[in-house]
Amino acid sequence: MGAWAAIAVNVANMIGTGVFLKTRVMTCNVGSGKTVLMVWVAAGLLSLAGTFSYSEIAAMMPEAGGDYIYLRRAYGRLIGFLYGWMVFAVARAGSQAALAVGLAIFMNVALGGALERWHVESAAIGLHLHIDGLTLVALGTIWAVALINCASVATGGRTALVVTIAKVVLVFGVGLAAFVFAPGSWSHLAASGLQGTCEGVADSARGGIAGFGAAMLGALWAYDGWNNVAPLAGEIRNPQRNMPRAFVGGMLVVGALYLFVNSAYYYALTPLQIASVPAASSVATEVLKRFWGPVAVSLTAAALMVSSFGSLHSSVLANSRIPFAMARDGLFFRGLAKLSPRSKVPIRAILAQAAWGSVLALSGSYDALTDSVIFVSWAFYGLSIASLFVFRRTMPDASRPYRALGYPVVPLVFLFVTVALLVNTFVAAPRQALQGVAVLFAGLPFYWWWSRHAVPATRLV
Numbered sequence: 001m002g003a004w005a006a007i008a009v010n011v012a013n014m015i016g017t018g019v020f021l022k023t024r025v026m027t028c029n030v031g032s033g034k035t036v037l038m039v040w041v042a043a044g045l046l047s048l049a050g051t052f053s054y055s056e057i058a059a060m061m062p063e064a065g066g067d068y069i070y071l072r073r074a075y076g077r078l079i080g081f082l083y084g085w086m087v088f089a090v091a092r093a094g095s096q097a098a099l100a101v102g103l104a105i106f107m108n109v110a111l112g113g114a115l116e117r118w119h120v121e122s123a124a125i126g127l128h129l130h131i132d133g134l135t136l137v138a139l140g141t142i143w144a145v146a147l148i149n150c151a152s153v154a155t156g157g158r159t160a161l162v163v164t165i166a167k168v169v170l171v172f173g174v175g176l177a178a179f180v181f182a183p184g185s186w187s188h189l190a191a192s193g194l195q196g197t198c199e200g201v202a203d204s205a206r207g208g209i210a211g212f213g214a215a216m217l218g219a220l221w222a223y224d225g226w227n228n229v230a231p232l233a234g235e236i237r238n239p240q241r242n243m244p245r246a247f248v249g250g251m252l253v254v255g256a257l258y259l260f261v262n263s264a265y266y267y268a269l270t271p272l273q274i275a276s277v278p279a280a281s282s283v284a285t286e287v288l289k290r291f292w293g294p295v296a297v298s299l300t301a302a303a304l305m306v307s308s309f310g311s312l313h314s315s316v317l318a319n320s321r322i323p324f325a326m327a328r329d330g331l332f333f334r335g336l337a338k339l340s341p342r343s344k345v346p347i348r349a350i351l352a353q354a355a356w357g358s359v360l361a362l363s364g365s366y367d368a369l370t371d372s373v374i375f376v377s378w379a380f381y382g383l384s385i386a387s388l389f390v391f392r393r394t395m396p397d398a399s400r401p402y403r404a405l406g407y408p409v410v411p412l413v414f415l416f417v418t419v420a421l422l423v424n425t426f427v428a429a430p431r432q433a434l435q436g437v438a439v440l441f442a443g444l445p446f447y448w449w450w451s452r453h454a455v456p457a458t459r460l461v
Helices: 003-014 018-030 033-060 067-075 077-110 133-151 153-181 186-190 208-223 230-235 239-268 271-275 283-292 295-319 321-328 347-363 366-372 374-394 409-428 430-442 444-453
Strands: 119-124 127-132
Touching: 003 153, 003 239, 003 295, 018 033, 018 208, 018 239, 018 271, 018 283, 018 295, 033 186, 033 208, 033 230, 033 239, 033 271, 033 374, 033 409, 067 077, 067 230, 067 321, 067 374, 077 133, 077 295, 077 321, 077 347, 077 366, 077 374, 077 430, 077 444, 127 133, 133 153, 133 295, 133 347, 153 239, 153 283, 153 295, 186 239, 208 239, 208 409, 230 239, 230 295, 230 321, 239 271, 239 283, 271 283, 283 295, 295 321, 295 347, 321 347, 366 374, 366 430, 374 409, 374 430, 409 430, 430 444
Parallel strands: none
Antiparallel strands: 119 127
16 A cells, blocks of 8 residues: 555545534533534644554554554553454444445435335344335445455555545535635634534533543544554555655545635634534534525535545444454464455454444444543553653664654643543543443453463465
8 A cells, every 4th residue: 555545545544523523512611613624623733643653653553553553562461452442343343334324325325315105124043124215325335344354455545545535525524615705704714503402512611621632532532533443554665754744634634624714614604603503413514504495405515425435434443353353363263364365454354344334233232332442542552652662762773764753742732631641530420431441441351361361373375
């Protein structure tokens, strides 16, 4: 995979549905358009600070597995395993299920509700199954993406590049159309949206420090995925140069795009109008309605479909390498460590990931599961950044083709803000935080078994 495909993987992972949906909630959190744009900048800079540290570590250790490799080498096998367990069992599989179901929902909207009107029923081994059109599309999407990624890493990279270009064009097009066609005004940036209806937004998350923190979490969720190319480091051409380009370049593209389209939202609509957008709609839809009318609903749904597909594809492409790396170390199902003799990709790991994502999609439990691990996900982000300090001390003579910009100040700022977000999350949502910790503890018996009975793979075929 070349530099452009690697950048595309990161961009595609970041641009999901957040840029279409989060601005409404963030306006309710902080009120003014100016402050919302400041939050997007602050969250973007924080994510960019993270990419600087990841660039040094990934260029120094260009291996399949990403954070799993960094955490295992910095803190030991247990921490590495718990990260991989969380990613495979809940975080990425649940996210992939949510993206596939979201794509089906957006397709249903674009087709005027057609998917709701057909279903499949089957009776087997005493069970009666009733699967609606939405679920069938979601499952079909998961397996279609898995098969694309089984072809070769080059095929996956080219697909990511094509879909990412489409996503960027769509998001940029929404912003450009708003500036060109909407009867807007820059004075909207100074107005307030705190009196909006703010459907589904808690009063405790509106205004003040709590509101700013909630808006930051929303923006960080929209930027999430800035480190997703890390597990692919072992399959990227000239990783010492191209990994930093993928991290930093992808972050700069997405940050600029988010600022552009959000400025367009506030040019076309007042903060009060944005805060009063129904939760079932999106700010992008309401902006396009101002000059394209009802057809805007179908157009936005189609854009969200493309965006969801791109995020799902890049997530499967990158994150399937984590169970592969764990199996190679003897800390996961041994069969997942095998590479295809033809395509040289971990097909078994890809298919296992698709199977588990399908189970979560059928169960409908993906939202609750992914919400529960947001807390521990950011804890692992912090540990990965902190590993930079560990490697500087324990591996002072290692080759470092790229050295983290602003070290040690920039990574320390990232760690400080990460700790503040973790404390705020634990105070504001202790139940979710504790559920995330419980997910980690659930992996301990599996670690005990594999660490004592499995043998690391020494030869992959």
